[in-house]
Amino acid sequence: MSNDGTTVIFRIRGIDCAEEVATLKAEVGPLVGGEQHLSFDIVNGRMRVNDSQATPEAIQRAVAATGMSAAPWTDDAEADEQSCWQRRGRAAMCLASGVLLVVAVLTHALAAGGLLAAIARKVLRPPPWTMACYLGAIAAGAWFVAPKAWFAARRLRPDMNLLMVIAVAGAIAIGEWFEGGAVSFLFAVALLLESWSVGRARRAIKALVGLSPQVARVRTDEGTVEMQVDEVSVGSLVVVPPGERIPLDGMVQSGRSAVDQAPITGESVPVSKQEGDEVFAGTVNGVGALQVRTTRPAADTQVARIIKLVEEAQTRRAPSEQWVERFARYYTPVMLALAVIIAVVPPLIQGGRWTAWLYQALVVLVIACPCALVISTPVSIVAGLTTAARHGVLIKGGVHLEAPARFQAVALDKTGTLTHGAPAVQSVVPLDDHTDDELLAIAAALEAHSTHPLARAINAHAKEAGVEVPAASDSQMLPGKGATAAIGETRFWIGSHRLMEERGIETPEAREAARRMEDAAHSVVAIGNDRHVCGLISVSDTIRTESAAAIAAMKTLGVRKVVMLTGDNNETAQAVATATGVDQVRAELLPEDKVSAVAELAREHQHVAMVGDGVNDAPALAAASTGIAMGSVGTAAAVETADIALMSDEIERLPWLIAHSRRTLSVVKQNIVFALGLKLAFIVLATLGMATLWMAIAADMGASLLVIFNGLRLLERNTVDHKKGRGACSHGPNSA
Structure with missing residues (x-):
């Protein structure tokens, strides 16, 4: 059990969709002081309880x-190893249900004189052996459903499990043995598919763990x-x-090589x-041997932090997930009430059978079973988060x-975002009888610790x-402007053109x-003291060749x-804007x-995004709707600060990122619209007396298959379009 404070x-065993999350919230929430103390990660089957006085035993x-089970969480894979029944039980019962259903149908067909006659209920009461097979198929199919349905009935909180059990019981009551067995079997298949899709998303996340080797060659x-x-x-x-x-x-101690960082950063x-x-751990060494001095333990490597944040991100539910969860809370009781109305009202009014x-x-x-609806959305979101992580984009929820x-609108910092963030000195202009070396020495002393x-x-x-840099004392930062410090008996300052004017x-x-x-x-760095300006140093940076293409995209x-925000001087900022195509400059x-x-x-x-270095x-x-930190592979603070890194x-x-987000949202909307549209169509057909159980079973099964596989398409590795542009720029001393 993980217990932090x-x-x-x-x-949680048996949690595969939002309906089960709602069930746990309703049952465990009052015990721990309210739903706000609970958070869930469906894919990893994890429930986090925050700030609760309830004992772990009471929570379990x-x-x-509810028909589910809770065990203390552990990160130890061996300690968490599932039993054979936990791993294969659902599939085994599903297979047993299918086999018994086939046997029942065959024996029923023999007794009725043909398969169509059996299905059409020419023989209303199947032979005892056939009935036993039907009942066995129903029991096996409902093995994992019945406990949850019984809990829902006792708590008067209808869910999809209760809907299915009522449907099966009703089919048996009116002599529809074949349909009852088929509903039970196919619902078991749907739950197995649901569990498989969650497992597929879970395996995609675990694939990130596999990036790092388990063994290291250590020089002793x-x-x-x-x-x-x-x-x-x-x-x-x-x-x-x-x-x-x-x-x-770690840091390279000796050797030279080219390292493939794509597993971490997505760089091609x-x-x-x-x-x-x-x-970084998980990256692939090229043709040269390297000796690396380790700087972090295995639990704190960059890839370990990425995996942890991806897993934590699943507890920060997307708006679409929250909507589906709220919708399912009311949808199932409404559907149950509608079924009662359809069963009772028409015979009373029209006198029908x-x-x-x-x-x-x-x-x-x-058809009302919300399987397709409640599982497709979290699977799609997890698939989207995992694919983004594969591309070096860490999204925190x-x-x-x-x-x-x-x-x-997108606001971009200039330095390190539109430019490379690696400026170089272009010229040194000493004034008032100072020399180049003197000016450089003063500037380097003032900036020694920056x-x-x-x-x-x-x-x-x-x-x-080769300038000899003197020691500076009493250094003071001037935020956004520069710095001051004493060298010997004289106090010097260094900063922007604006600081010189001030x-x-x-x-x-x-x-x-x-x-x-x-x-x-070029950026202007002015150096002076209380008496005069000692000189100026010009510094320039280069625009990323891909900046213009990225902004156009x-x-x-x-x-x-697209707005550029910078502390640099206006002339430099305008030069960058012209080269990159930003709409507005704030310098x-x-x-x-x-x-x-x-x-x-x-x-x-x-909806506004701010893109910067995540620290400055x-x-x-x-302040932005979404904060995006760029170039965060070596910066833990950036990963912690931003919403997206x-x-x-x-x-x-x-x-x-924008295209991937739109694709994910599009898939989620497609699944919701398709699932609800299909259900609405069948409800209308049922109201008109034109639908059959077989049609409903086929439609529900087909819908579940389609929306789940549609969501899992997001796990496909789509590529980044590398379009290049050209340009040059510079950076001012007061920019961040």
């Missing part, structure tokens, strides 16, 4: 009363030994031969790795899977130039130099407005200005 997790007894004093990955300590040296999967996250091209580069209208009522009960389909892309560019350039010491010479840099679409998909923004800009977009367009843009991501830095994942 006041959270207790159970594995409540679950058992005695040589190279094989160890289970969960026994490898952080800091160990792991040997990864060519062509094998990397077992743990292998990424070059050498000493000092980060690698009671058995004929009871037969039509049974047709309604059979069904609610966020459906959201991109409705995007009307992780901003511009700071990294300046530090790298100073290192390449200081009131901008000279005509400094203004002209800054203007030339901005005209060239989003517009083709129906996104009305020279502080972090709080980005939040305001996103809020303004949200007022104009109901966290407030803006939170693009594990690679490929911007073309954005249009893929």
Whole structure:
């Protein structure tokens, strides 16, 4: 049992659809203080109980009363191994029901003088042996249904299990032995299919677990030994031969290779790795041998976190899932009431035969079974979440899977989203008698501990130039503007052109130099002290070649407005906008200005996405309808912050995400409309006395097959369209 504080997790046997979730909520909810304390993961058969004073034993007894069973949750696969009956019992009883039904039909046909005569009830009462086979077929088919139906009857909460049991009992009561046996058998087949479809989705998620090897080759004093990955300590040296999967996250200690990161990020091209580069568990080493120093334990690797978040995402139910659950809560009692009306009212009003209208009522009960409706939606959502994870798109819940389909506006941060986020120094312009090396040394000292892309560019350039960097003290950040620090007895500042203007010491010479840099679409980094401007450094970044194509694709998909938000200067921002095709530019923004800009977009367009790095843009991501962090493979904070995390830095994942969301939502809607439309048609036919049980059985079975397989189509690996564009841009010191 997983017990985190006041959270207790159970594995539920027998839960396959939203109706059973509703049953558990109704039975367990009052015991734990309300439904709000419960969350469910149908695919993995998991029930989480939060903040409850109820004992685990009491909860297990409540679950058992519903005809399902609860056991303590464990992540240990061996400890959770199912018995043969748990794995094969449903299929065995379904097979037994089918065999007994065939035997019953054959013996019935012999007694009646032909198959058609038996089906047409030429012999109203089958021989005892035949009746025994029919009853055996019915009992085997209803083996897993009857306990749940009995619970529903006792609690006066009709569900699909009760509908089927009533339909079978009614068929026997009016002498329709063959139809009764067929309904029981085919309902057992439908439940088996339902269980299989959930298992298929579960196996798709478990396939992610299989990405990471279970054994690692660890270099020790005695040589190279094989160890289970969960026994490898952080800091160990792991040997990864060519062509094998990397077992743990780490840093390359020695060697050079190209690593296929597609299992984690979805990137189609292998990424070059050498000493000092980060690698991830589950990715595939190329042609070169690598020695990797592990940085995380097996339970905390990037792929382990992805798997955990995908599983947790299933508890955050999509709007369509919530609708189906609410609908099923009222639908089944209404259908039962309608069946009673059809059985009773026409004979009373028209004086017709009671058995004929009871037969039509049974047709309604059979076709009313909400199997297809309640299972297809969660299966579709889980399939959509799993496929997205395969493509390096981590979606934290069904609610966020459906959201991109409705995007009307998308706000994009510039640096690291539209651009590569790896700017380089283009020129150093010293002023007021300073030299290039002096200016670089001051700038590098002020930015020594900063992780901003511009700071990294300046530090790298100073290192390449061989400049001796002095020590700075009393460093202070100026959010969205720059920083200040003391070097010796003098206090210096570094920041944007705007910071230089605010200081009131901008000279005509400094203004002209800054203007030339901005005209060239470069970012301006100004350095000065309280007396004068020491000089300027220009830095530029390059636009991702695929940015323009990605933005065009989003517009083709129906996104009305694409806005770029940046702290960079307006000239640089406009240059990027021209190259990428964004509709609107908001430049020279502080972090709080980005939040305001996103809020303004949200007022104009109901569904707004914000795309950024997930760390610096966290407030803006939170302000949007959906926050999307890009390039999150090495950033745990980004995965935690955003609603959706693009594990690679490929911007073309954005249009893929929108298209995938629309495809998923389309499949869900198709299934709901088809299932309800078919049921409505048969209810009308039954009301007119034109439907038969066989027609209802065939239609319900066919509907279940179609909608389940339609939902599972989302597990197919659809590809990303890599369209490339070209361009260049730069980045300002105050952008985030």
